[in-house]
Amino acid sequence: MPSFLSTTDADFETRFSALLGMKREEAEDVDTAVASIIADVRARGDAAVLDLTAKFDRLQLTPETLAFSPAEIEAECAKVSPEDRAALELAADRIRAYHIRQMPQDAMWTDEAGASLGWRWTPVSAAGLYVPGGTASYPSSVLMNAIPAKVAGVARLVITCPTPNGIVNPLVLLAARIAGVDTIYRIGGAQAVAALAYGTQTIAPVDKITGPGNAYVAAAKRRVFGRVGIDMIAGPSEILVIADRDNDPDWIALDLLSQAEHDASAQSILITNDAAFGQAVAIAVEKRLVTLARRDIAGPSWRDNGAVIITRDLSEAAALSNRIAPEHLELCTADPDALSLEITHAGAIFLGAWTPEAIGDYVGGPNHVLPTARSARFSSGLSVMDFVKRTTLAKMTPAALAKIGPAAERLAISESLQAHGLSVRARLDRLNTSGENGGAA
């Protein structure tokens, strides 16, 4: 049974706080193992990567076969049906069109002191995308990670994707090719992250690593953070649906189940202002669970982590949603646009009942890599911004330095940083003793 809460219950605050604080994922303690894998890859390079791949993926590779050859990629891609290919291409086009709009603008201006100020954005030179193997090997995630990098202008984009026992997902290779990935290495785990961060004889190091992975991959990303940039460490997926009674309970049930089927530790929450509707959705969920292919995952997720919360009105629902800061938020209400203005923390909002969250997973356009575990309070989904960085620019004229330099000198002295002050003073003195004052006098 999922939790049923109502804001009019006397113990609501206690139970809602417990829901907020719920720990759905046991952190496996893999850090020691990961530290030694990283050290091994740093010390022995390719040899370590090959040994670890033989051990964990039961796959014998050589430096020459670490990456898929163009012919192998071609052969795998040929296995994909025209319909699947067309769907991937539609998704890629829409994701690209959305992310192109995220490109930040350079700026440069001259202020009233005569100082020219601004910034310039440049792409990361090389990025590595981790793609899980096995059943969690999602071609849609390849598009969602690779396309923003390509839009940003990343010159070298590589993938690492383990192929346990040599088993490959053709759709992953096709998605990589559609997205413009340069090289695909058939390695995974902490050894793949270490190879991307530090490089080996065969694998050139990258500057940024993104993409989801298991506990080993997550621990390795934490460890190499600083040496390279990383994206977020994602937790189990979550959906929050705010729905009024003018919805089909079956639609809402399917939306809740579409998160629940990801992982037994996923979380699906319905908030509604109508108790009868809440009950109807819960019944619809149970009905769908009977036949759902992944019922052994979705069932435990819904019963252990799911919740139905009844509120007095939709504003109260929005306020609770802001405390949860959900990864995915559906607003299935009469005026979702108006309600969305009350939302202050959410990774992605899906407006109206005709926008099931699954649209956003594949073809909507926005990224499906989103902040989990309440981190939408302080972070954003993956975007072009993850693959660019800003260089600030400042240019003084002699006149500008004459105007603002004395304040810099004074602050430097107040912080006991004499050389800072002298570097300004030496220039100010030149202005005073020469005609080189740029009109500042």
Place this chain on the structure above:
Amino acid sequence: MPSFLSTTDADFETRFSALLGMKREEAEDVDTAVASIIADVRARGDAAVLDLTAKFDRLQLTPETLAFSPAEIEAECAKVSPEDRAALELAADRIRAYHIRQMPQDAMWTDEAGASLGWRWTPVSAAGLYVPGGTASYPSSVLMNAIPAKVAGVARLVITCPTPNGIVNPLVLLAARIAGVDTIYRIGGAQAVAALAYGTQTIAPVDKITGPGNAYVAAAKRRVFGRVGIDMIAGPSEILVIADRDNDPDWIALDLLSQAEHDASAQSILITNDAAFGQAVAIAVEKRLVTLARRDIAGPSWRDNGAVIITRDLSEAAALSNRIAPEHLELCTADPDALSLEITHAGAIFLGAWTPEAIGDYVGGPNHVLPTARSARFSSGLSVMDFVKRTTLAKMTPAALAKIGPAAERLAISESLQAHGLSVRARLDRLNTSGENGGAA
């Protein structure tokens, strides 16, 4: 003696690589101690914070005196000279004016499929700024951290700043007041970071923690990352100056020393296309070091970590700079704007000899919190963007869903995510069986 390298030397690549890989900071192993401090604060709240402050800062506080009172702040601020106050206000005005331009724009559009797409930016609700105590307690850093947060619209902004033996820097309190900080707690170390991340009876938790600190503070920030957002973990400061021979060697020497005086592990590098000029700067540095107040810090920094690199031309200098990805880069050349176009990785660029880096530390306008240790390859300086987050928006019409829904359904099936597919299919079926097709037929 700093290193002297020339790109025409046979062993240049080896020596330059060694310079790049140089480890200037020994990572203190404080993680175990920090883990236990965080656990203590989580378990005992205020009591732990008070005990740890008594132990590490030799200061007896109570819950009531954890924060400075308005009267205490007023009394400390009154000690600041009118000249220092005016300099701080000029700096704050300029930093604010620069950062206001960084505010990102919301967007919403309708594409050819009829889908409405976009995003909205919202501020982090509460942020905590760590300010070191003692000699590294810089009022300029208070402005550089607090002003972007206020510009972003952060509703609650607090500072933690240890006051060992009760000693307070009035300029820090004044800078906080000028920047609009709400509360200043006189605590520091890992216990302050833990209190900000988890909250205590007296200190409400925040969503984002920024600001520099010692090894304990850095380790604590790493540990609470995920629970809250953090800014970068900053390493020792660095400057790279690219200068041609038409510069005053003394100016360049002072610029190099203005980083060297921060910390013995700071690094100052000159790249020039004129060997004689390189020698002249090295001589000027030694001359200035004789009388510099912080010569016992700047001297070891320059001799152990400093370098003078002679290149064939300025483009070669830019290429080497890109491999270093410096935190601060001065371009003291005849046409710094043109040369800046060759720079692909740098935290901040200071254009021309009239723009000493110290201007950027205080009054230029751009932020002085910048990526160190070659992380400008993948990250940016502190900005308004650190205090906002993006919510993506998507809204389908029935017609839009009819157009792109089938591709989503197909991809869901290819990923064995049946409920995802059904959530789309249930809606598509409604379109087929009713007139509710929004004009899609």
